[in-house]
Amino acid sequence: VIAELQARAGVHPLxxxxxxxxxxxxxxxxxxxxxxxxxxTNLGGLARTSEIFGLETLVVPDLKVTEDTSFKEVxxxxxxxxxxxxxxxSKLVPxxxxxxxxxxCIVGLEQAARSKTLGSFAFPRKMVIVLxxxxxxxPVDVLQELDLVVEIPQLGLIRSLNVHVSASLLIWEYSRQMxxxxxxxx
Amino acid sequence: VIAELQARAGVHPLxxxxxxxxxxxxxxxxxxxxxxxxxxTNLGGLARTSEIFGLETLVVPDLKVTEDTSFKEVxxxxxxxxxxxxxxxSKLVPxxxxxxxxxxCIVGLEQAARSKTLGSFAFPRKMVIVLxxxxxxxPVDVLQELDLVVEIPQLGLIRSLNVHVSASLLIWEYSRQMxxxxxxxx
Numbered sequence: 001v002i003a004e005l006q007a008r009a010g011v012h013p014l015x016x017x018x019x020x021x022x023x024x025x026x027x028x029x030x031x032x033x034x035x036x037x038x039x040x041t042n043l044g045g046l047a048r049t050s051e052i053f054g055l056e057t058l059v060v061p062d063l064k065v066t067e068d069t070s071f072k073e074v075x076x077x078x079x080x081x082x083x084x085x086x087x088x089x090s091k092l093v094p095x096x097x098x099x100x101x102x103x104x105c106i107v108g109l110e111q112a113a114r115s116k117t118l119g120s121f122a123f124p125r126k127m128v129i130v131l132x133x134x135x136x137x138x139p140v141d142v143l144q145e146l147d148l149v150v151e152i153p154q155l156g157l158i159r160s161l162n163v164h165v166s167a168s169l170l171i172w173e174y175s176r177q178m179x180x181x182x183x184x185x186x
Numbered sequence: 187v188i189a190e191l192q193a194r195a196g197v198h199p200l201x202x203x204x205x206x207x208x209x210x211x212x213x214x215x216x217x218x219x220x221x222x223x224x225x226x227t228n229l230g231g232l233a234r235t236s237e238i239f240g241l242e243t244l245v246v247p248d249l250k251v252t253e254d255t256s257f258k259e260v261x262x263x264x265x266x267x268x269x270x271x272x273x274x275x276s277k278l279v280p281x282x283x284x285x286x287x288x289x290x291c292i293v294g295l296e297q298a299a300r301s302k303t304l305g306s307f308a309f310p311r312k313m314v315i316v317l318x319x320x321x322x323x324x325p326v327d328v329l330q331e332l333d334l335v336v337e338i339p340q341l342g343l344i345r346s347l348n349v350h351v352s353a354s355l356l357i358w359e360y361s362r363q364m365x366x367x368x369x370x371x372x
Contacts (some may be wrong), residue, residue: 028341038305048349054341057319074348081343152358153365155240157267162260165235165354168347172338172355173362176305179339 024082030174031104032167033059035092036133036142043046045076045164051078053171058084059095096128096145104128109166110138114153123174124148130162141142215312216292216360218353219245222319222328226251230260231350237264244270245281248363280329282314290314294332295352298326301337309360310334317349335337 014034032050036045043058043065048056064084065071066079075082087095105124110132130146132138141148152166160166188348218236220229229251230245236244252265253258262266273281282292296318302325316332318324329335338352346352 045348045351048344048346051344052340052342052347054213076344078342078344119365120357153361154238156238156264158234158237158262158264161238161354162231165231166349168351168354169358172304172358175339176359179305 019149027056027163028054028175028178029104030055030171031059031099031128032171033087033092033096033128035054035059035061035087035089035095035130036138037061037131037163039134040068040071042073042134042162042164044068044071044079045168047071047075047082047084047162049076049168050074051082053175055171056083058082060084061088062086088142093141096130096142099128100145100147105147106130106145107148107150107170108132108138109148109151109158109163110141110146111151111168112143112149115149116170118150118152118173120186123177125178127174129167129170131167134163137174142176201263208293213242214361214364215290216241216244217243217314218357218358219273219278219282220317221245221247221273221275221281221312221316222324223247223317223349225320226254226257226349227260227321228350230254230257230265231268232353233257233261233268234264235350235354235357237268239361241357242269242302244268246270247271250273262280279315279327279331282316282328283299285314286331286333291333292316292331293334293336293356294318294324295337295349295356296329296332296335296345298329298335301335304336304338304355304359309363309364311364313360315353315356317353 012075032046032055034046037043038061053058063084066084072079081138102107103126107127108130130138130142150170152161152169154160195281205298218232219233223229224247229246233244249270258265286292289312291313293313294316316324316328336356338347338355340346
């Protein structure tokens with residue numbers, strides 16, 4: 001089944017960087033999926049934050065973004081150490097199904113009727129965090145693939161947090177919970 | 187004493203925006219102090235995040251930054267709703283002393299020997315969060331004013347999180363704790 005899903009998704013990791021000196025790096029089993037994002041500053045910011053929290057993989061819509069000047073500027077050198085792979089929006093649904101079959105919980109960041117409030121529940125250990133597009137959010141076919149929908153409680157008048165910041169809060173909250181449970185981060 | 191400190195600091199809120207319709211807004215007693223920052227994108231990002239979490243005030247080194255194109259782009263319309271005031275770096279120490287005399291705990295985000303790890307302690311309810319400069323961090327005279335120094339546990343190889351992201355994690359962790367304690371946010 002996995003092989004079939006893999007074939008259908010047509011995706012595989014393209015950029016994998018070992019730790020300097022060839023040692024293996026500590027890594028949290030979290031994939032951050034930015035397939036629906038279009039701004040290179042958001043993807044570059046995610047590369048930096050994901051690298052610092054030792055996430056497994058950053059998924060981008062197109063690996064060409066890593067050559068973009070503003071991606072490089074915002075990611076500092078994170079692009080060199082962070083495992084990144086390419087999943088275009090058209091392949092996102094089969095990719096998420098593949099990951100579910102591999103034991104990942106599919107978690108989306110979106111305000112929806114069934115959303116749980118960040119901070120009020122425990123994250124699964126192994127997950128894919130799917131981010132909505134900067135302006136349009138999450139398309140229905142992707143929403144339907146989510147095992148868990150998360151929203152961040154907000155007080156303000158303006159619409160919403162920047163997507164890189166929202167994702168960072170999720171990553172922190174996950175890391176904090178793992179730390180509290182005696183997990184990897186420290 | 188407060189009047190004297192106020193006079194010495196020479197600072198007062200310059201931009202205060204009420205809620206639309208003239209109602210009063212819910213607000214958390216937290217001041218985020220970006221006096222040492224120089225990038226308008228970081229200050230603009232902080233305006234957006236601070237507005238969304240209902241913080242009391244954003245301190246900037248110079249209010250002219252709010253006219254900057256990249257500030258406006260990143261802050262979306264947060265600059266219109268967020269209370270901002272100007273404290274140049276040269277006035278920062280007297281400003282922090284004034285705020286301490288008003289009951290604010292002075293909290294700094296910096297890796298230092300006495301730093302506490304984010305997530306391992308309870309925040310005070312009323313505080314000023316002081317951020318270090320983008321490249322140089324926190325000067326010694328400001329470090330000496332901190333009642334509490336916080337660092338974020340990190341796994342990665344690259345140096346540190348972006349200052350806007352770090353500040354956002356602190357703001358979230360504070361808000362989460364207040365939420366858990368039955369506080370304002372919700």
